[in-house]
Amino acid sequence: DAGVTQSPTHLIKTRGQQVTLRCSPKSGHDTVSWYQQALGQGPQFIFQYYEEEERQRGNFPDRFSGHQFPNYSSELNVNALWLGDSALYLCASSAGEGYEQYFGPGTRLTVT
């Protein structure tokens, strides 16, 4: 039974560029949430997707956007990257909103 997968594992981008991160949920899960984790901090909620719609959003600017596909996989897009966007980006999936969330391995984004 495959768990949550994310790609790529690591990414280096330059300020001002755009990035797309990808996530495939655990088998049987239909809800995907994205989190940003800065070094030494707990993860911060970015947004949640269910039935291909953004259901909830955290305190992140519009530069952060996402999408969910019919197969429940999801993308996180970040435009106009700046140094402060350097972090570990985590995708978590669950069997519906409000249920236990299981995290993928994360994508380490470095903005230079």
Added chain:
Amino acid sequence: QKEVEQNSGPLSVPEGAIASLNCTYSDRGSQSFFWYRQYSGKSPELIMSIYSNGDKEDGRFTAQLNKASQYVSLLIRDSQPSDSATYLCAVDPLRGGKLIFGQGTTLQVKP
């Protein structure tokens, strides 16, 4: 006041001892509570979920919830060096999937 607070530690315990990790939260109406373990350089791994007041046991782990005191804790019995990690407390105030995390407590189990 932070929404979810944890002592960052490090909490150091000898092998075989009980480790006690604590977490307080500010939203009195919060519904769901979770403990995650995160090894250095890895992603969080779900250990326990708890929704009702009282204790919930799973192997060497016991989660305790007291909604009146807005307090949730995790006890690890017979601590092992492999338990050395950062433990993250997460709260879902509306049971809708928006987890709010504390900054985590670093646990060191010394042989």
